[in-house]
Every structure is written in structure tokens, then in C-alpha cells.
Amino acid sequence: MKRIIILLCLMEALSFSSFASEQVKIGAVFSETGIAAIHNAPLIEMVKLAAEELNNEGGLLGHPVRLVTLDNKSTPIGSKLAAEEVVRLGVAAVIGAHWSSHSLALAPTLQKAGIPMISPGSTNPKVTQIGNYIFRVCFIDSFQGQAMARFAYASLGARKAVVLKNIDEEYSIKLAEYFMNAFKRIGGKILLDGSYRGKAVDFSDVLELTAKLAPDVVYVPGYTRDSGLLIKQAVSMGVKATFLGGDAWDEIYKYGGEAVDGSYHSAPWHPDVPFPKSIHLKKIYRKKYDMQIKNMSAPLAYDAFTVLATAINRAATLNGDNPLDKEVIIIKLDKGRPEYYKAIKP
Secondary structure (H helix, E strand, C coil), X not given: CCCCCCCHHHHHHCCHHHHCCCCEEEEEEECCCCCCHHHHHHHHHHHHHHHHHHHHCCCECCECEEEEEEEXXXXXXXXXXHHHHHHHHCCCEEEECCCHHHHHHHHHHXXXXXXXXXXXXXXXXXXXXHCCCEEECCCCHHHHHHHHHHHHHXXXXXXXXXXXXXXXCHHHHHHHHHHHHHXXXXXXXXXXXXXECCCCCCCHHHHHHHHHHCCCEEECCXXXXXXXXXXXXXHHCCCCCEEEECCCXXXXXXXXXXXXXXXXXXXXXXXXXXXHHHHHHHHHHHHHHCCCCCCCXXXXXXXXXXXXXXXXXXXXXXXXXXXXXXXXXXXXEECCEEEEEEEECC
């Protein structure tokens, strides 16, 4: 896992008056209930792990960290209410949210209050455009969508694509747009720009049309549940294309089963990457939870907390740069497990 160095303005944004008390309160805003809970739970574990490790090493500026976790209830309004609560509680900074739609609702309140926020996985470019207190440690959707389009065209030989997006999520809408624009630009053809609702369980209308069009690939930039259910139904209806997805396909086997075998998706991390920080994280995670890391987005939450700690402890000396060389990892789903396939650099 590559270390991400926060911009110098984060150093300036952190209010050291927050450290006057014995403990440093850090907010963690994620989905503990609702549709996003299964996708967020592994990141909450990672933030707690990072806070525990930091406290074992002496805390922040000699003070222990107290993690204040708030549930955004998987909704934008819940995220806004959580933002108002962390402001009331006087936290020094916030880790979260994870889904882009939640961060877009969370960030304005924190920006206005002057509280730095670091999102682990909100890939929508609009998130950090909200203001100079808002940061991320992940790649953005414009790069992710373009990378998968290039991979489909060059590595899979795809020339015809169908795109099926979740119209209830800004993440899915924008990622679909970036993929389609890039795929057409390099010579591919989009046969269908289709859509479905986020809570759908029956996708037969759009899948019947997809089957008739016979695309080489079907790009489904949704979340775990909706993407898994869609692919499972698509395969049962005879769609023969290779399915592609984004970084929100974590643990997709839970909903897609063996139907997702042979599919590919982009991700920010994989346990086979050789980075020293990744090796360290796998070691301490296994020690605490007695299991391997299964969620490919979860390490971003550890990254986000580590970045925050580094920013605070080294504020007087750190020269800041943008997140550097954040690769997209292409994962192939095969025989019930996600396999590292290749990395694509910016």
C-alpha cells in the first residue's frame, strides 16, 4: 500500500486548539445500517484497527485518540445529520464517508466548520471540489472509468459494449459516463446506455435487450448487491458477454455466486500487491481479526487514518503533494475468489 501524503493545506487546516484536552476526538462517518452497511463494515474495522495501532504507538502529539463513530444510515440526509453532529462534538477531523453520494452530503457542513475530512473511497471528482478542507486517498472515477475502457479494448479485444448503470447513485452514473466516453474515443461502440433502480431485484427488461444486442462486454458500475444480482440474472437469461465493474464490487460473490466467475473489476488494492505497507497491514489485521483481508476497499480506510495521523504529527515539517501514482488494480473473478490480474498506472 503506497503512502499518500496530504496536501500542505491540510496541515494548516488542522486546529491545534483541539488538542488541549487529554484526548483527540476523530470522527468516523460510515454506514452502519441501511443498504451500504455491508459495503462499509470492513472500512469501519480498518479505522478502528488504525486508531488502536496509533494509540499503542503513543497517539497524536502525545495524546490518545478517541474514535467517535457515527452512522449515516446509508443516505445523504443521514450523512448531513452526521456532519452536524461531529461539528457539535468538536472533533479534530473526520474519516469518511465511503460512498460518493454520502460524502457529497457530508462535506459542505465540514467545509463550512473548518473540519478536515478524508474520504477513503469517494471516487467522484466533485467531492474534493467542495473545498480546501476536503480530501481523499483513492483514485477518481475519471481515471477508473478510462482505465477499464482501455483494458476492455486492448486486453480483452472488446469492440461492442453495453453499459448498465444504477440511476439512484451518482457514483454509478458518473463512472458509466467516463467509461463510455473513453471506450468510444479509442474506437469502441456503445450498443446500449441502460439503467436500473438501486433497490431493484428484477432486471429482465434491460437484460432481454442486452442479450439481443450480443455485446462483447457489459459494464456494470454499481455496488455489490445490485451488480451481483444483475449479473446472476443476466447469466441465467443467456447473456454471454464478459462483465466488467468498478471498485464497489467488494465481496460480490455473496450476491452473484458463480455467475460472476470470469468477470473483471477495478479496485484500489489486492492482497498480492508487494508494497511494504500492504504487507504490514495484512500482518496486523490477521493478528487482530484472525483472518485475511477480503474487502479490496477496506485498506483505504487504514490509509485515510494513517494520512491524518501523519498530517498532524508532522505538520511543522511536511511538504505536501497530491496523491501520487495511485494505480488501478484490475481483478479477475475466478472460481469463487478475486485474483490479481494487472495494474494500470495513471
